[in-house]
Amino acid sequence: MAFEISSTQLSDILLLEPRVFADERGFFMETYQSRDFARLGIPDNFVQDNQSGSRRGILRGLHYQILNPQGKLVRCIVGEIFDVAVDLRRSSPTFGRWTGTYLSAENKRQLWIPIGFAHGFFTVSEWAEVLYKASDYYNPKGERCVLWNDPQIGVQWPVPAGESPLLSPKDQLGLPLAQAETFD
Numbered sequence: 739m740a741f742e743i744s745s746t747q748l749s750d751i752l753l754l755e756p757r758v759f760a761d762e763r764g765f766f767m768e769t770y771q772s773r774d775f776a777r778l779g780i781p782d783n784f785v786q787d788n789q790s791g792s793r794r795g796i797l798r799g800l801h802y803q804i805l806n807p808q809g810k811l812v813r814c815i816v817g818e819i820f821d822v823a824v825d826l827r828r829s830s831p832t833f834g835r836w837t838g839t840y841l842s843a844e845n846k847r848q849l850w851i852p853i854g855f856a857h858g859f860f861t862v863s864e865w866a867e868v869l870y871k872a873s874d875y876y877n878p879k880g881e882r883c884v885l886w887n888d889p890q891i892g893v894q895w896p897v898p899a900g901e902s903p904l905l906s907p908k909d910q911l912g913l914p915l916a917q918a919e920t921f922d
């Protein structure tokens with residue numbers, strides 16, 4: 739296995755640490771391997787890759803799709819983000835709970851977020867680029883957003899004291915968990 743796996747506070751959210759081969763030229767690592775990932779229960783039918791770039795202080799989230807729900811395999815290839823998943827599965831013992839982890843170009847970690855979770859991140863570095871694979875297609879009609887600072891969830895975003903995160907107009911209109919559509 740080219741990855742070390744650890745679980746997070748939410749057992750279905752997996753943190754993957756790739757094996758990095760460093761030499762005088764630089765480094766090499768596998769970033770995705772269908773057979774190994776299938777053994778971990780991570781689907782091998784990713785159909786879309788996405789990349790976004792964000793300035794420091796930008797917060798994207800907390801997003802999910804109710805139509806064409808997506809599992810996401812997330813990594814940061816430039817800079818550093820704080821990546822968050824929230825359990826939206828009503829039948830789950832961890833419904834409404836969140837986990838967060840720093841992903842960076844330096845630590846090369848990946849976070850696996852299955853269907854049933856909302857996802858978002860906060861940009862810690864001056865600039866960050868995030869690359870993620872998705873297990874279903876983008877469907878704007880099915881897009882939903884949970885409010886980033888819903889007190890019922892209580893995500894502890896690493897926003898510096900005295901600052902506020904910058905959100906898209908769409909994300910400012912996210913719904914509190916109590917009003918959001920959730921998964922069974």
Ligand SMILES: Cc1cn([C@H]2C[C@H](O)[C@@H](COP(=O)(O)OP(=O)(O)O[C@H]3O[C@@H](C)C(=O)[C@@H](O)[C@H]3O)O2)c(=O)[nH]c1=O
Nearest residue numbers: 788790798799801802810857858859875876877906908
């Ligand atoms: C997500 C997405 C957006 N778009 C377009 C729509 C819009 O004009 C522009 C920017 O879209 P958004 O503002 O929704 O981008 P963004 O806020 O970066 O949305 C993403 O946030 C992270 C946290 C996720 O988990 C993703 O699944 C996705 O929801 O890109 C696509 O064409 N395909 C896509 O898959």
